[in-house]
Amino acid sequence: MRAPGRTARHPKQERDKNMNGADVIAEILKREGTEFLACYPRNALIDACAAIDVRPILCRQERVGVGMADGFSRIRRGRQNGVFAAQHGPGIENAFPGVAQAYSENVPLLVIPAGFDGPRQHIRPTFRATEVYRPVTKWSAMAHGVQELPDLMRRAYQAMRTGKGGPVLVENPNAVFAADFDGEVAYTPVPVLKMAPDPELVARAVEMLLAAKNPVLWAGQGVHYAEASDRLAALAELIPAPVACTNPGKSAIAESHPLALGASTRSQPKMFAEFMARADLVLAVGSSLTRTSFGPGVPAGKKIIHSTNEPADINKDYAVDLGLPGDAGLVLDALIVEVGRQKTNAGNSALETLSDEIAAVKGAWREEWAKHLESDEVPINQYRVLDELMRAVDRHETIVTHDSGSPREQTLPFWETTRAGSYMGWGKSTQLGYGLGIIMGAKLAAPEKLCINIMGDCSFGMTGMDMETASRNGIGILTVVFNNAVMACERDVLVTATEKYGAMNVGGNYALVA
Amino acid sequence: MEDPAEIKPALKEAIDTTEKGQPYLLEIIAKQGYDFSRYQEHTS
Secondary structure (H helix, E strand, O other): OOOOOOOOOOHHHHOOOOOEHHHHHHHHHHHOOOOEEEEOOOOHHHHHHHHOOOEEEEOOOHHHHHHHHHHHHHHOOOOOOOEEEEOOOHHHHHOHHHHHHHHHOOOOOEEEEEEOOHHHOOOOOOOOHHHHOHHHOOEEEEOOOHHHHHHHHHHHHHHHOEOOOOOEEEEEEHHHHHOEOOOOOOOOOOOOEOOOOOHHHHHHHHHHHHHOOOEEEEEOOHHHHOOOHHHHHHHHHHOOOOEEEOOOOOOOOOOOOOOEEEEOOOOOOHHHHHHHHHOOEEEEEOOOOOOOOOOOOOOOOOEEEEEOOOHHHOOOOOOOOEEOOOOHHHHHHHHHHHHHHHOOOOOOHHHHHHHHHHHHHHHHHHHHHHHHHOOOOOOEOHHHHHHHHHHHOOHHHEEEEEOOOHHHHHHHHHOOOOOOOOEEOOOOOOOOOHHHHHHHHHHHHOOOOEEEEEEEHHHHHHHHHHHHHHHHOOOOOEEEEEEOOOOHHHOOOOHHHHHHHOOOOOOOOHHHHO | OOOHHHHHHHHHHHHHHHHOOOOEEEEEEEOOOOOOOOOOOOOO
């Protein structure tokens, strides 16, 4: 990887030829630390990247290619960003689900479609990606000329590396890709920018925290992007307070930590529910507190302190008692210092008592579920598989994700992480099959890790052909498919359709397909 | 895979394969599971 800011000569410059638009973008991607280009042709950027050793990885379906860029961005915590390139028209049309999912998950990735040339732009049925994608991107723009490319790319990276994450899109008409670029590429990589909290608000937050009888820390994925798991645990121990994680926030604290309550989707560990019920105050950090069908809600009657790096999320879905905007890591740093200043009674007995209470509820929960976790039933009980999988792997060196539906409901509560940041939770939107692309991206970001995705047969039906992408490119993921030939989560709403027409009875031999 | 006794050896084979840089698909014939760990009324 070329060091940031260095302007080694492009291969074309070595031959005294002009770079074109595609070369310029490839060069900028390389300076930004891009390690691969997830893609599907035809897009001039693919060969331009290959020429300067940015590996193109062709997927089988564009939404999975976007997923690969997504998973990479997550595991690299937004310091480097996954990139996906597609053809104009059908290619970028096909990518929409992947980008929409990434938008709902606040993932900072870059999409670079080719585009129709100017004279065709406003003739029906031309698909104008910049406009169509606007509702599902943090920022989108079209290049009108080759000389503006460095400016456009700088804006794209600035959008990705500031504040709440989200996909960004830079559309390039084919004529712009092909046009000769005049001069050197003046581009310096964009740093990640963070926002520190207001010290007065920090002081008020700590007053409220220390006055609460049963405070709970609520951790979202902002803690992952801030790489602040150590500080989350430190604050929890200092107060002391238990830590509940959202779906995407799962493993913001290792679930083997004595103060961890686990994470929640519609399902959750018993500890999560009990301690949330007892809470009188919730401090949400790195969470948008967005109401979603696939994540936990804050029960009514709790005081809420809401800290997030997106001020517009404060008071969006919950009326809060105190808003505390800022980067999760900088907020946690400030809270720890302030607790140290305000808290007068030192001593570990409260911490030990709390840890023992959590352990007791956790033990009772595990005992209640032992019949599933140790089940010898045939067909196989999914919980038995999860239990065996946890024993078989080194969870410290494993990254896991679920897929939509029953696998999410089963895996999220029970997969006990032993290392912070080792689980990719998701599901504000919840497209079947999304897990396959993101686990491939995770493997590309962390090749030394065992990367596992757990999906149902319906999810596999949506994106399973991209196992071929993993095989062709040597992306060594482990995919577990629970084939129960039914859409378990839909049984309540497809009663008549199933009775009369067998609507819910899906099936297949997926191992043969793979 | 249909027998719980096969889970452990299958996982070992799967993990060994991924360590060689190849993906592994483990298909498990599973029950129509409707048991979920739910203790909190969903408020969203």
